[in-house]
Amino acid sequence: MSSDDIEIDRLIHEPARLKIMAQLFVVEEADFIFLMRQTGLTWGNLSSHMSKLETADYVEVRKEFLDKKPHTILKLTAKGRDAFEEYRRAMDQVLKDLPD
Amino acid sequence: MNEEQDLKTIEHESFRAFMQDGFTEIMAGTIFLVFPVIFAKPYFVPIFVVFYIFFLPYFVEVVRTKYVYPRIGYVKLRDEEPPKVTAGVVITVILMVAGGIILIYSISIGLLSPDLLYRWVPAFFGLIMLAPSAYLKGKTGQNRYYLFGILMTITGIAVGLANFLPVEVVTLTYSLSWGVAFFVLGVIKAALFIRKYPVIDSPEDDTSEQ
Numbered sequence A: 001m002s003s004d005d006i007e008i009d010r011l012i013h014e015p016a017r018l019k020i021m022a023q024l025f026v027v028e029e030a031d032f033i034f035l036m037r038q039t040g041l042t043w044g045n046l047s048s049h050m051s052k053l054e055t056a057d058y059v060e061v062r063k064e065f066l067d068k069k070p071h072t073i074l075k076l077t078a079k080g081r082d083a084f085e086e087y088r089r090a091m092d093q094v095l096k097d098l099p100d
Numbered sequence B: 001m002n003e004e005q006d007l008k009t010i011e012h013e014s015f016r017a018f019m020q021d022g023f024t025e026i027m028a029g030t031i032f033l034v035f036p037v038i039f040a041k042p043y044f045v046p047i048f049v050v051f052y053i054f055f056l057p058y059f060v061e062v063v064r065t066k067y068v069y070p071r072i073g074y075v076k077l078r079d080e081e082p083p084k085v086t087a088g089v090v091i092t093v094i095l096m097v098a099g100g101i102i103l104i105y106s107i108s109i110g111l112l113s114p115d116l117l118y119r120w121v122p123a124f125f126g127l128i129m130l131a132p133s134a135y136l137k138g139k140t141g142q143n144r145y146y147l148f149g150i151l152m153t154i155t156g157i158a159v160g161l162a163n164f165l166p167v168e169v170v171t172l173t174y175s176l177s178w179g180v181a182f183f184v185l186g187v188i189k190a191a192l193f194i195r196k197y198p199v200i201d202s203p204e205d206d207t208s209e210q
Helices: A015-026 A032-039 A043-055 A077-095 B003-020 B024-041 B040-070 B085-109 B114-126 B132-140 B143-161 B166-196
Strands: A026-033 A059-066 A069-076 B075-077
Touching: A015 A026, A015 A032, A015 A043, A015 A069, A015 A077, A015 B003, A026 A032, A032 A043, A032 A069, A032 B003, A032 B040, A032 B085, A043 A059, A069 A077, A077 B024, B024 B166, B085 B114, B085 B143, B085 B166, B114 B132, B114 B143, B114 B166, B132 B143, B143 B166
Parallel strands: none
Antiparallel strands: A026 A069, A026 B075, A059 A069
16 A cells, blocks of 8 residues: 555644544543643643544543532543554554655 | 654653652552551451552542642543463462462471561562562653662661661561651652642633533
């Protein structure tokens, strides 16, 4: 398969969303504050990207109350994990095809 | 680009974020401070086990919910895959159990002095602590976590060789010293953590549940 045939998932490929997906990939679940600290994104930025990932069913959003305050927990869905794995394979192939 | 390495780095950073509240050190210190009591009065073991398995996780979560998550956020790390049971692992366990039985039997028939056991418990404990030391190094990527396992082994051997110490106080000295060291380290880390990370006013607090 050549680089021309490889499809890069544009939803994941965006740098901020790639950071979010990579962070959620290595943990079981996390909340907004943790993701903000680890990715360096602002609340608004994170919220916007998270909406897109939730719409694509890559991320599962769970709202609960923690110490009487609203608390949003985020987790990759099975589809999201598979999509990220596929993205990694695609990027590996693209980079492998690069000339020395 | 080495993406495996990049994902590993992110995983290490996530684990390090989880470890910086000092809570692990405070709990380790408390266990070491309590250990002499359990060693001296074995009937405390069931109470300790019940507390450790049932109450401690709940207590830890309550404290983290109040003081840690509002500062650095909440994360649940991925569960480890259970270790593969290989022939090597089985043989090691069998040898350890056999060694323990031989040791206890030798002491019971007077072949070995019980003082020998009491004097070398700290060294044995230090060797055991190499395992969590290596585990934390693997999870955080920081070599400094090897340090406590190595130091605990060295100090365990040192107190075992210290003939000027009565055998009754060898384990007590070792356990209390490390208990205090871990506890103080944990408190210092907790204080630095609270200073470094103020509570974040989450925009979620202003939204009402729909």
